[in-house]
Amino acid sequence: MSFSPSPPLPLSPSQIPLTYSPAYTLVPTYECFNRCSYCNFRVEPGGDEWMSLERGKEILTSLRGSGAIELLILSGEVHPNHPRRKTWFERIYDLCELGLSLGFLPHTNVGPLTLEEMARLKTVNVSMGLMLEQVTPTLLDTVHRNAPSKRPELRIQQLEQAGTLKIPFTTGLLLGIGETPQDWRDTLAEIARIQRRWGHIQEVILQPHSIGTQQAEAGTAFEAAQLPQVVALAREILPDEVTIQIPPNLVQTPEILLDCLEAGARDLGGIGPRDEVNPDYPHSHDRTLRKILDPAKWRLQRRLPIYPQFDEWLSPRLRVQVERWRSHLADPIFSI
Template identity: 35%
Template sequence: MTTLSQDDAYQLPFASPEQQQQLLKQARVIRDTQWGTTLTYSRKVFIPLTNMCRDTCRYCTFVKTPDSGQAHLMTPNEVLSTVVKGQAMGCKEALFSLGERPEKRYQLARDKLSQQGYRTTLDYLRDMAQLVLDSSLLVPHINAGALNYDELKMLRPVAGSMGMMLESLTDKLMQRGQAHHGCPDKTPQRRLDTLIAAGKLDIPFTTGLLIGIGEDWQSRIDSLYAINRIHQQYGHIQEVIIQNFRAKPGTGMANACEPTRQDMLLTLAAARLILDPSISLQAPPNLEQDHQDYLEAGINDWGGISPLTRDFINPERAWPQIEQLAQTCARAGHGLKERLTVYPAYLNQPSQYLDRDIATRLSALSAHNGLAAQQCHL
């Protein structure tokens, strides 16, 4: 149940330091009550299937155009090689991340897909996810952007979970000079429609906000309430990420101001009080040196961390070593355990949320509590 009214949430930046500290305390209480004092992470390999995209977000360095000479579509052998190496290092999640519908913009994307025998990126993605299932013990998590009902339905049998960052619900970001100008897949309604379609299909889903890209505080609160309303209707949103924008050289937002530490903490605490307590709250540990402060704001999860592959979305930000993250948690009185790409609450309802083969795979990988078996970091 939401413990913070929308009007009160709008006023949080104007609260006194003492009131803001009380908010953080309330967020920690909700976290500890629902999730205990053990934080989780998913041990993954990152599979950047293609870095071509028809969208041109002004903060992104992941996307490469054909003119750059760096545009790429991973081959099946490249996918398989990454997965095999990851499995040998104990990874259980294969995170597919890719640009959205590049074949609709670039001839090079169409040519590379044709070389593999495909016309669309999503058809190729489906078969690469199936390759992971057929050739390894890993379970795919698919981040393919804004998808419609039929597209999500096509991908559901080959993924344990899926995700798409809502980012922000303000139309302002679509205007010329703003972060999402010229990005047809970033319209607020298209993102909301994806969340709703995933709910209708009972797909364990990840979404979240990217803060500091030009939105105001009220739009953040509106976005969190929108996510929560959809979850209240369908019950499928297993985790929400609050991610801080980092300015990158060579982008249209290279000189934009980044969110402050206090801004990030306040947004996290607001999320914890607005969202249903059953929704996991996550913040990436590699985007902020003082990420241990996130524990003060009520997070219960660090997201996917790879011992093998870098964060291709933020390649300049190395993952913390899992052992170091465990020490960070321990200093704050918390434990750290590995989870799977699907959270225990959804694993416990496999007939509703999981394809039969995926459920069987996850059952073999899970311990009695629904987290990952063979824990290395307790």
């Protein structure tokens, strides 16, 4: 496991909080009808045995007391007209329900959903997410030419639907897939527009494309030295209340990671045993991160998958569980 909670220390006025979510990822299925050329996650439809509830319970039961708080439900996308679409959705819902019953806080990211599906998942999730990636349609002729659900208007619709339903939401940009710096601006501006309308976006991930061994086409990795520039641009364009997140396992150079923090990044995302989207890049251990950070300036802190300002949007059942976790955030050791 990647969790090693250390006793909390008083936060000095000179320290800046840098957060992360102790998380575990469950994958109902790796099957996906999209064929993004850079993907290191998917398998062909029909080529994967879907996770059973029994297997999910076995895994989650073994994690109790591990320090994991967030249960990330991450799935390949099943076509809206697939004969097993309903079964797939019910499996996702049931895994969230199972996670709640065992004390975890579910966060689901499984691709575009209908308004009705999102509304139902809201009852068993404290937050949800979907990467916008890039709003430029030019990628539909290149890396997304075989990825129908990567149409920008469809992804934007998902963010809007989450806003109408008052679902705390995470989205983000995928960098280095053929977009331009102007595309970064356009995508960030669209997220900012949606946030100003609905106010439900918790954080924006800036994810550099990193070459993996399973992707269909060779491609090139995002130039890491550019990441602080993108962070600064995001901080300029996004509303102040939106947190900027960078994945430390995809930023291999400590100096660049620190430059990203100086530019305005304040969250390191979910840290757990395995990055399912980038399996060639293990998550950073929190103790490793503490060695990189200047303790006089940065204070690495655990957080929940829902930010405090959104607690009032939860149902009473979910809110009780979230409040319970908040009361334990300062404890030296987590247990559930």
